[in-house]
Amino acid sequence: MAKVVYEKPKGITDAITHYCPGCTHGIIHGLVAECLDELGVLDNTIGVAPVGCAVMAYNYFNCDMQEAAHGRAPAVATGIKRTLPDRTVFTYQGDGDLAAIGTGEIVHAAARGENITAIFVNNGIYGMTGGQMAPTTLLGQVTTTTPYGRKPEVNGYPIKVCEMLATLEGAAYVARVSVCDINNIRKAKKAMMDAFRTQIEKKGFSIVEVLSTCPTNWGLSPTEALTWLKDNMIPHYPLETFKSPWGVK
Amino acid sequence: MAAKGNVVFDSECCKGCELCVNVCPVSIIELAPGLNSKGYHFSRIKEGSKEKCIACGFCGMTCPDFVIRVERL
Amino acid sequence: MAKVLMKGNEALGEAAIRAGARYYFGYPITPQNEVSAYMAERLPEVGGVFLQAESEVSAINMVYGAGGAGARVLITSSSPGISLMQEGISYIVGSEIPMVIVNVMRGGPGLGGIQPSQSDYFQATKGGGHGDYHMVVMAPESIQEMVDTMQDAFDIADQYRNPVMIMADGMMGQMMEAVDLDKPKKATRDLPPKTWATTGTAHHAGRNVINSLDLSPVNLEKHNLDLKKKYDDMTKNEVRYEMYKCDDADIIAVAYGTTARIVKNTIDMAAREGIKMGLIRPISLWPFPQQPFDETVDRAKAYISVEMSTGQMVEDVRLAVNGRKPVEFYGRTGGMIPEPKDILAKVKNILGGVK
Numbered sequence: 001m002a003k004v005v006y007e008k009p010k011g012i013t014d015a016i017t018h019y020c021p022g023c024t025h026g027i028i029h030g031l032v033a034e035c036l037d038e039l040g041v042l043d044n045t046i047g048v049a050p051v052g053c054a055v056m057a058y059n060y061f062n063c064d065m066q067e068a069a070h071g072r073a074p075a076v077a078t079g080i081k082r083t084l085p086d087r088t089v090f091t092y093q094g095d096g097d098l099a100a101i102g103t104g105e106i107v108h109a110a111a112r113g114e115n116i117t118a119i120f121v122n123n124g125i126y127g128m129t130g131g132q133m134a135p136t137t138l139l140g141q142v143t144t145t146t147p148y149g150r151k152p153e154v155n156g157y158p159i160k161v162c163e164m165l166a167t168l169e170g171a172a173y174v175a176r177v178s179v180c181d182i183n184n185i186r187k188a189k190k191a192m193m194d195a196f197r198t199q200i201e202k203k204g205f206s207i208v209e210v211l212s213t214c215p216t217n218w219g220l221s222p223t224e225a226l227t228w229l230k231d232n233m234i235p236h237y238p239l240e241t242f243k244s245p246w247g248v249k
Numbered sequence: 250m251a252a253k254g255n256v257v258f259d260s261e262c263c264k265g266c267e268l269c270v271n272v273c274p275v276s277i278i279e280l281a282p283g284l285n286s287k288g289y290h291f292s293r294i295k296e297g298s299k300e301k302c303i304a305c306g307f308c309g310m311t312c313p314d315f316v317i318r319v320e321r322l
Numbered sequence: 323m324a325k326v327l328m329k330g331n332e333a334l335g336e337a338a339i340r341a342g343a344r345y346y347f348g349y350p351i352t353p354q355n356e357v358s359a360y361m362a363e364r365l366p367e368v369g370g371v372f373l374q375a376e377s378e379v380s381a382i383n384m385v386y387g388a389g390g391a392g393a394r395v396l397i398t399s400s401s402p403g404i405s406l407m408q409e410g411i412s413y414i415v416g417s418e419i420p421m422v423i424v425n426v427m428r429g430g431p432g433l434g435g436i437q438p439s440q441s442d443y444f445q446a447t448k449g450g451g452h453g454d455y456h457m458v459v460m461a462p463e464s465i466q467e468m469v470d471t472m473q474d475a476f477d478i479a480d481q482y483r484n485p486v487m488i489m490a491d492g493m494m495g496q497m498m499e500a501v502d503l504d505k506p507k508k509a510t511r512d513l514p515p516k517t518w519a520t521t522g523t524a525h526h527a528g529r530n531v532i533n534s535l536d537l538s539p540v541n542l543e544k545h546n547l548d549l550k551k552k553y554d555d556m557t558k559n560e561v562r563y564e565m566y567k568c569d570d571a572d573i574i575a576v577a578y579g580t581t582a583r584i585v586k587n588t589i590d591m592a593a594r595e596g597i598k599m600g601l602i603r604p605i606s607l608w609p610f611p612q613q614p615f616d617e618t619v620d621r622a623k624a625y626i627s628v629e630m631s632t633g634q635m636v637e638d639v640r641l642a643v644n645g646r647k648p649v650e651f652y653g654r655t656g657g658m659i660p661e662p663k664d665i666l667a668k669v670k671n672i673l674g675g676v677k
Contacts, residue, residue: 002255002320006309017314021289022266026313043524046391058531064520066390067533069413072383075375079387080520082371083345083395087522105383108376182272182307215266222266 009033011042015059022222024212025053025121027179028188029060029092032119035192036063036088039200045088046080048073052094053127061092071102074109077116088199090117096126099135099159106165106207113170113204117195120161123212124233131217135159138236143217158236162209166242172204174242178211178234180226187239194244203245211237254304256294257318263291269308269317275301278308292316325500330465330490331356331398333501334424335364337472338396340503343422344370345395347384349377351403352436353492354426358398378403382410389419390532392519394476398424400492401442402433405450411485412451415549416534418518420479422472423457424488426495427630429657437657438492440579443634446487447608454546456553458482458560459607461489461578465499467605473506478560480513482552489607491630493580493659561613562605567593568618571600573669573676576639577628578604581660585628588662592669599669607635615642623676626650628665630658648676 011033019025036042042063049057051070058065068076073091081089098106098120109116125143126132132145136158140149150158166174173195177188188210195206211233213225220228241248263285269292270278277298280290294302304321328336335346335357346361358374365372375381378399385397399407404425414421427442429435444450446459458478462468468490475486520530536542564582567589568574577585582603592599600622602614615625624647627636636651643649652668654660 002322005254005304005306005319005321007318008315012315016262016287019313021264022268023313026315027311030313030315044522046520046522048387055535058533062523062529064522064530065532066387066520067417067531067535068386069383069409072379072386072410075380075383076387076390078373078375078380079345079347079384079389079395080391082347082373082384083388083391083393084521104376105380108380182310185310222268223271226268 010037011062013060013062017060018056019053020216022213022215022225023053024179027185028119028121028210028212029057031185031189031192032090032092033061034189035196039193039196041088041200044086045090046084048077048080048089048091050091050093050097052097054092054094054121055128057092071097071100072105073097074102074105074114074116074118078109078114081114081116085115088196090119092119093121094127095122095124095134095136099161107168110165110168110171110205110207113172115199115202115204117199118207119192120207120209121212122161122209122237123214125214125217127214127217136161138232160237162207162242165207170205171207171243172245173198173206175244176209176211176237176239178229178239180211180229184239191241194246198245201245252300252302252322254302255320255322256302256308258291258293259316260285260291260293261287262314263289263316264314265289265291266313268311268313272307272311274305274307275303277301325502327498328465328501329356329496329498330468331426331495332360333465334398334468334472334490335360336503337469337506338422339364339368339370340506341473341476343394343396343476344368345388345393346370346397347373347375347381347388347395348398349375349381349403351400353428353495354398354400356495378406379410382407385421386410386414386417386419389414389421390417390520392516392521395421396424397421398426400426400428401430401439404442404445408451412453412455413534414485415455415457416453417532418483419485419532420483421485422475422479422488423485424490427489427491429655435657436492438580438659439630439655439657440491440581441631441634441655442489443607443629443631446489447610455549456556456608457485457487458556458609459487459489460562461605461607462494463579463582463603465494465497465501466505468494469501469503470506473509477509477511477513481511482556484552489579491580557609560606561609561611563611563614564603564605565614566601566603568600568602568614570598570621571618572598572623573673574600574602574618574622574625575628576602576604576625576635578607578635581628581630584660584662585665588665591662591666597669597673610638610642612642619643619646622647624648624650624672626652626669626672628660629653630660631655
């Protein structure tokens with residue numbers, strides 16, 4: 001009798017995604033969906049989609065979804081959670097949505113200890129709009145708006161979102177992970193499970209920052225992009241659990 | 250030697266990104282020379298290599314498009 | 323029930339709660355801060371939720387989420403805060419989320435002042451947000467009328483799945499009047515259940531998505547035409563106005579809100595001097611009433627729009643009169659309140675020049 005080792009999660013619809021070949025959004029969507037299903041909360045979940053490449057995430061997650069204005073997902077999620085406190089509410093946001101236009105909303109949702117879970121997809125660039133600098137773009141990184149490489153005297157320094165949010169008392173679970181290889185994919189899933197458990201057990205705000213690739217705008221093949229991530233992003237953005245209700249080793 | 254695993258590809262969803270090709274520990278995945286209806290070379294098990302599958306599931310886990318279903322026999 | 327002496331800001335909050343609102347998200351801004359203080363105390367008493375957001379931008383998105391999840395929700399602000407909410411309002415209309423938004427208007431533009439004004443008429447009725455959209459915009463003239471309007475506002479919002487805006491001004495928010503809170507009639511509309519709300523797939527058929535994006539022009543046009551049909555229905559069904567002493571008026575003032583009450587005093591002063599003056603008081607600023615103009619245009623010699631602005635509603639008055647008679651304007655702005663004697667002087671000036 002064959003035993004299923006891997007199949008498409010129940011929390012993912014049958015739609016073919018519009019994401020580029022090899023974009024890590026698909027992997028991350030799958031992990032979120034697996035967590036919601038395994039925790040038995042999928043049909044009591046409302047997700048909030050961002051503006052960015054994942055703008056049409058409402059077509060891919062097999063649960064109720066709301067599309068938010070750019071950066072506002074944590075506020076939309078707050079509105080949903082305050083009216084339906086027993087449902088599971090998550091936001092899914094990119095680095096422009098969360099760390100540029102949405103900094104106010106994410107900081108205050110964390111400060112309030114909102115029992116929501118933010119999935120933060122950090123690929124250091126703006127994908128949907130064609131490859132502009134993001135708040136998390138690395139120094140020296142070439143983008144369409146930093147054609148000579150990001151210079152600190154012009155554009156300052158990349159933002160470490162997890163480290164920043166971890167200073168807030170209301171932020172109960174803060175972790176940075178990556179999906180650059182199988183080992184890290186497993187760790188990413190574990191972090192997401194802990195994040196959703198933080199919400200379900202009403203321990204406060206949870207966020208999982210997922211270091212991700214953008215092969216198209218980095219100008220690399222999907223596999224080369226994973227290597228670039230390992231070599232360049234992880235040294236700057238350490239993979240770590242910064243805070244957890246169950247303690248951090 | 251009997252295969253440990255059975256791998257099923259939903260080729261119409263595949264975008265030819267090759268993440269599965271590079272993650273397979275026994276290197277039995279390749280891109281087909283043909284194209285699916287979206288114009289991508291889709292992934293498949295190399296000819297004659299089905300028996301080498303160890304049912305690790307890595308290909309399914311790394312695929313961003315939910316193309317691959319892995320069973321342990 | 324006996325009348326209670328209440329401040330306008332507090333009365334509107336209480337009226338919203340009696341109309342069934344149980345959620346309020348807002349941000350402090352003068353001159354409407356008493357609303358949030360009142361709701362912060364009252365909502366927990368009725369099992370509701372009050373949350374102070376970190377900005378009006380955040381607050382309007384919180385009500386987007388809450389309204390999209392099926393809640394009856396109120397949000398209030400004042401002019402600069404309403405500016406911040408314009409993006410949210412556009413999204414709310416596009417996503418078809420019902421709610422009530424109250425603007426307690428203050429002087430502008432920019433940071434302006436904290437005294438009353440009516441300089442957000444364009445913003446409210448011509449759409450401060452982007453895209454083809456409309457909201458029913460209501461302008462009560464007294465605290466009692468604001469209380470009476472609140473139940474209707476929520477019901478209109480639910481019936482059409484569209485936000486409703488109530489325009490108050492700083493005067494109405496701050497003043498105290500005797501109010502009968504039981505006077506508003508209970509809901510009379512047949513409101514469908516909110517099967518579209520995102521409450522989780524365990525709680526309704528299928529999967530619900532609240533969204534205003536559609537990249538297909540064919541679909542987006544259809545969506546806009548569906549929205550337009552709603553606006554056409556609102557135009558047919560939701561016009562409200564009052565006509566005061568228009569029957570034999572030589573000059574008809576057009577005014578709303580606090581200004582309308584000042585104009586009514588002016589009309590009484592004018593009558594004592596033998597001047598026949600009347601008032602068309604739009605209670606719905608959108609849809610703007612056409613009928614009272616058609617009824618009076620033959621008899622009246624001129625119209626005068628009286629506003630606490632440099633002239634916004636006057637453009638809609640001109641459109642309604644459509645060139646058939648002269649349309650004049652009198653206004654004070656920056657927080658200055660028009661006085662009956664000055665309005666009357668202008669009226670005499672106009673009548674002196676009109677045959």
